[in-house]
Amino acid sequence: MNQRPKLRSPPPSSAASSPSPPTSPNLNRDKAKTIIKMPRKSYIKPTLVLASLLTIFALYTFLFYTPPNYNNNSSNLLNLVNKFDTNNSNVNKVKIYMYDLPRRFTYGVIESYAAARGGGQVEKDALLKYPGNQHSAEWYLFSDLNRPSESRINSAVTRVMDPEDADLLYVPFFSSLSLVVNPIRSANANGPADRPTYNDEQMQEALMEWLEEQVYWKRNNGWDHVFICQDPNALYKVIDRVKNGVLLVSDFGRLGRNQASLVKDVILPYSHRINTYNGDIGVENRKSLLFFMGNRYRKEGGKIRDLLFQVLEKEMDVIIKHGTQSRESRRAATQGMHTSKFCLHPAGDTPSACRLFDAIVSLCIPVIVSDYIELPFEDVINYKNIAVFMDTTTAVKPGYLVKSLRRVSTERILELQKELKKVKRYFEYEDPNGTVKEIWRQVSSKLPLIKLMTNRDGLIRLQNSPQSCYKISLYIENLDYQEPATTYFGEKPRPAKLACTIISMS
Template sequence: MNLRPKLRSPPLSAASFPSPPSPLSHSSKTILSKMPRKSLLRPTLAVACFLAYAAARGGESVENDALLKYPGNQHSAEWYLFSDLNRPSEERVDSSVTRVMDPEEADLFYVPFFSSLSLVVNPIRPTTVNVSHDRTVYNDEQTQEDLMEWLEEQVYWKRNNGWDHVFICQDPNALYKVIDRVKNGVLLVSDFGRLAHNQASLVKDVILPYSHRINTYKGDIGLENRKSLLFFMGNRYRKEGGKIRDLLFQVLENEQGVIIKHGAQSRESRRVATQGMHTSRFCLHPAGDTPSACRLFDAIVSLCVPVIVSDYIELPFEDVIDYRKIAIFVDSTTAVTPGNLVKLLRRVSPEKILEFQKELKKVKKYFEYEDPNGTVREIWRQVALKLPLIKLMSNRDKRIVVRDLTEPDCSCLCSNQSGVRTTL
């Protein structure tokens, strides 16, 4: 299968990326985006969106990208960011990013490759899938390689060695094949769970929230209808950091006032989870296979105070959200000691819980992808704030001499899991 584009840069205004065989297709229209340069008090940037990879599994190509609909089988952020850039400019007046059609006007280049969707569509083991001899099996790894081969030939990539390119990889395994080739760029990720310290950084990257899976709580703050102390529903057995879940089940499943259930994703599970979170005071958020999981954001939109047991978690939008005001953090050792967690939560006064709920109601707008003034707007603001640091790192990268270092040079990066963080 040959997905390699024939176009060379510039110009990008006629760029195309040939469609792979079903189940994925590409939109051939190039999208370029720009941001106005405003006051230094409100940094903005230009985003050039130059590779339109835009249709979901089983979807059909359309002539106008704006007509594409959310396919429902991919991570929300990659779809809603792409969709937002296709909105008319008059609907995006207060956005931190503005579309441009001339890449020379761009400060940053957004690469709208649907990396999570590409991963989902790809068969788990392509070499062992039984398909007819006349059908080509979609290959995520090959698509990643072709994407990078195309990008690395572009003058705008070469100009700053990729520092000014923005990639979304919300699934923990997205872009895994080429992560070392995109690590200079701004990575939009949900956490740093499977990224090395020299691949991701709070300095250059943006932490995204998962979209919530349950319905937003429509009521007001209060404890009258929240009779359960603590609620959790999810897979009991996970890999890697999520092994703590089984230990938490063991110490909590017989505690009075605690509802903790094993359950996989399904319509019925979402219904039960909605009921449980809307009627509980606290909602447990243990690590999954990686430090973050969607249940944290389910809890936030439920006004159910999150109890976070995830030692290496990074959280979205921490420059505007003080998570100590909306969540309780408990280290893993304390949490799995029998009796500790329940005693801690019972000591929280009703007045304090109401304060938590009041703050949760204030910030839940940041976790609504469907709201044009919610999550998407905040993500673009976060990306815009990276621009001065990106320019610093790009300029530094060009002047630095080759050095024989015994340890990686991370003076431009903040380690994503180190106890000591280096900042600029």
């Protein structure tokens, strides 16, 4: 180890090395006198100048300084951010391309719906009106992407017109409306012979035939495609052919585990069917304890409704009515939900139903009776803060549900109503900061997973290319196995030659 170097004194100067001339004692005394008589340097003058300047500055500050207006500053900063975002609208946004589908899959479905009910032809697509129903999310998303980009400020996605630039590709087929184009008729009713016929299954097949010819569908095996199928039966015939994509659904009630999951898909709220409650929180005008109005008899998971009718219809302060979709029923439901503290939400044919969202916009605390349910936007909404949950076995015990609700204090009811008021915008499709904006945020959050799956799928296809298969077969031939060689893909063992098949990762 090197030792720390010693500090050395600077070499003496040449003047110091030469001998000093002798000094006269008298000269030294004279010099000392001179030094003693030299006046001291004065610091009083600069100190006074500095003090004067500080005094003037303090006086100016006291008389003329105005404290900053932080509200204006925040507003100015927000305006600056918005301006920057407007000028750079594509920065950090997911780019989405909407397919220009043949007309029969979009406006043509609306036209067929109207024609099946006696409606006439219209000259322009802009004059077609999407029929209001609980599955109208497909119309709101389609309309939103058709709006000018400058009117979609702060959206998580931006529309691009070139699919080469897109992160995601949206397929705007009105699949839920397509299911109900033909009106429900009684078995003995005979419709007019001149009414046009419509076949939803043929439309689904035609959509897939068109889509499978698109180069961008083949490019990533459908992983980067987005489909809306909000009705539980929408796209049911081709669901296995689109399951790689992001599915926009209301719940997973009729979808298998290999078809849908919370990891890759998005849960949508139904469009509420009753008017929004615009009043403030409170219990004074909510005289009823519990309200429900809907079809008493449902299929599958909805059979719980009949049992709930039996245990609740004779309870005091409980309104439970059988009703079907009609204008009069909606008026009665609006009145009932706006004047009740709690609104019952049992399952429909599938775990979810539009009644939940009717209750939320009514500030009527939902009582969700279900053993399993997927709810919209669970990453931003804590449903325990806005709803009461109860399993089906407990809910049908005579008297138990009503007694539990009566024990909820007024303070707790007000807390729940306050939270409902905060989140109800997430269930308003027509609110610029509401449902549509949140759906696109949810869709955009799937992009990292989509990139992972497309890259992995591409890797598997590369490994299963003819060149890779040839190498695998040579390797197997060089092995002296008595039994056929096997390889594992996380499932059952398969013959090694099957390694050359493309594996769909669902």
